[in-house]
Amino acid sequence: MELALRAARLGLGTTAPNPSVGAVIADEKSGEVISVGTTAPGGRPHAEPLATALAGARARGKTMYVTLEPCSHVGRTPPCVDAVLTAGISRVVVAQEDPDPRVAGRGLARLRQAGVAVSRGLLHEEARWLTRGHIVRVTERRPFIQLKLAVGSDGAVPRGGAGKPVFVTGDVARAHGHMLRARTDAILIGGGTLRDDDPDLRCRLPGLAGRSPIRVVLAGGQLPAPSIRMAATAARAPLWIMAAAPTLAAGQDRAEALRRAGCRVLQVGDVGGRPWLPSVCEALVGEGITRLLVEGGPALWRSFAEAGLADEVRLFRAGAAGEPLGRGHLTIPPFLGRLLPGLTLQPVDRRRLGPDDMMTFRHDRPLP
Ligand SMILES: NC(=O)c1ccc[n+]([C@@H]2O[C@H](COP(=O)([O-])OP(=O)(O)OC[C@H]3O[C@@H](n4cnc5c(N)ncnc54)[C@H](OP(=O)(O)O)[C@@H]3O)[C@@H](O)[C@H]2O)c1
Structure with missing residues (x-):
């Protein structure tokens, strides 16, 4: 998750109005980092599909660490949850839920329904600070x-x-x-x-x-x-x-x-x-x-x-x-x-x- 936070930090100032998110796909057994994604300049593609595309078939059965809950709604890009499921990721660790009312826990619920092991809260404080622009935009305008x-x-x-x-x-x-x-x-x-x-x-x-x-x-x-x-x-x-x-x-x-x-x-x-x-x-x-x-x-x-x-x-x-x-x-x-x-x-x-x-x-x- 520390690596995912670093990846997210790289995109600060380039992804508005989207948050800069970091996603890392790792092999828990070997400890190997398979791929790292950061939200692309302009806000699309998001970090998760970038990380799954980089990992290709090696993503299957692996863990994704991501600094913000993957989105579950169709915006200008397909939902990130779809990219995670299609890639065959078996476990997702998110630092924080997304307060955006279009997501707000639905991303995590969809992953769980599809049988993916989900946990949240890892390095939550740091992730919350890094994503604060997105959080206060949604909650405080x-x-x-x-x-x-x-x-x-x-x-x-x-x-x-x-x-x-x-x-x-x-x-x-x-x-x-x-x-x-x-x-x-x-x-x-x-x-x-x-x-x-x-x-x-x-x-x-x-x-x-x-x-x-x-x-x-x-x-x-x-x-x-x-x-x-x-x-x-x-x-x-x-x-x-x-x-x-x-x-x-x-x-x-x-x-x-x-x-x-x-x-x-x-x-x-x-x-x-x-x-x-x-x-x-x-x-x-x-x-x-x-x-x-x-x-x-x-x-x-x-x-x-x-x-x-x-x-x-x-x-x-x-x-x-x-x-x-x-x-x-x-x-x-x-x-x-x-x-x-x-x-x-x-x-x-x-x-x-x-x-x-x-x-x-x-x-x-x-x-x-
Ligand atoms: N050391 C540093 O970090 C640093 C950084 C920046 C600037 N500075 C220095 O600070 C000096 C200027 O500072 P300053 O205090 O005179 O002016 P300022 O803070 O740059 O600007 C204040 C002006 O902005 C306008 N304004 C519009 N809405 C405002 C609002 N809601 N609240 C406050 N102002 C509003 C007003 O313009 P009107 O007057 O037209 O009504 C007000 O007089 C410069 O000499 C500059 O070199 C130093």
Whole structure:
């Protein structure tokens, strides 16, 4: 199952609106791994038929480990349960049931009815976290939300300006930040960051340019000008501008010019003329987004935190690598409560990235 989870992790950011699933076919007697499948880019084919196709006749009588319950309904592809049964798999171990009402235990029931031995719950917690974008899309109509912050060791947030971001962290941390971009479906910034930094927001890791997420700007009182840097690459990495009705009504010419430049302009619900985040989430989910990386800046982080709309926080701290590592040192820096009011965070990881470090926190409310 650990191997299946690794396989699923590889597909994060490429399979929306479907979850990235990993499936492993193994021979329990010899301990041999026969095949490994990951949900294909675009979400189809699913991991199970890929793994059975790779294994061919060798799948017969073997065990499949899969990170999410196989689907049992006919969607744009035949049900995965059929692929498992046709391949002659005799035992299926799933990490978790699929909360999608079209599946919700039916996949497992069909396997059992066909005489397949089924067990579930292995490495459930890790699988649940990996699949959280899919789970909250189905249960809460929002994507998995990751807040990414880069700060000085004292928690100060550097401000960009004159159309350029200011980087506090070094190359290793920045490369890691780009990896987060590769693993998300969409990346979001606020109007303030757009004005100060005029950023690009694509994934610039060698070989992973194709993994750039959909770029989303949350406009406040004004729509951005079509001359922003990101508009020039809108044909290669989509750019969506989200704004409230009053902003759109006041900026019809700009909206038209942005559309001509290849951007999408989407209307979202508002409170007092400013985009209302639950409505932003609903719109993103409606467009098939399951994982959202909020890059900032501080006003936007605060809004997401105050609304309780965060699953994970990635905090990059410049020059903090010297602090001791280890479980005992997994504490919450005092400045984080000021930057992210309203979140109850659990520290789960801290690692060195060159001279800097990255801390990971989970805001893990019980899911329905
Ligand atoms: N170190 C880092 O990790 C990092 C990351 C990103 C940015 N930054 C820096 O942060 C600075 C910008 O931060 P900022 O706090 O001024 O602006 P921001 O958070 O980037 O954007 C805030 C603006 O977004 C618009 N907005 C729309 N809906 C919103 C909502 N529901 N909640 C909050 N804002 C909403 C508003 O635009 P209007 O003002 O048009 O109404 C608001 O002023 C830049 O200098 C940038 O360099 C640092």
